[in-house]
Amino acid sequence: MNNLDIAKNVKPSYKGSLSHDLNMSSKEVALYINPIIAENRNISLEEAKKKSKLRPVEVVLFYNKIGEPLRDCTLV
Numbered sequence: 001m002n003n004l005d006i007a008k009n010v011k012p013s014y015k016g017s018l019s020h021d022l023n024m025s026s027k028e029v030a031l032y033i034n035p036i037i038a039e040n041r042n043i044s045l046e047e048a049k050k051k052s053k054l055r056p057v058e059v060v061l062f063y064n065k066i067g068e069p070l071r072d073c074t075l076v
C-alpha cells in the first residue's frame with residue numbers, strides 16, 4: 001500500500017498536535033515536517049515554516065520519516 005492510499009484513512013493534523021502526541025518539541029517536529037511540506041506542496045522551506053495545518057499525506061510521510069507507526073489519534 002502506498003502513502004496516498006494510507007493517507008485516505010488519516011485526518012489532517014497540526015504541527016503542534018504532532019509534537020504533543022509524540023512528546024517531541026515543536027523544534028524537533030519542525031526539523032522533520034517542514035522539508036516534507038515544502039517538497040509535497042512544491043514551496044520554499046521558508047513558506048513551509050509558515051504552514052501549521054498538515055495534509056494527510058504529510059502526516060503519513062512524517063511518521064514514515066521518524067520510523068513510528070501511525071497513532072490511533074491520526075486515523076479517521
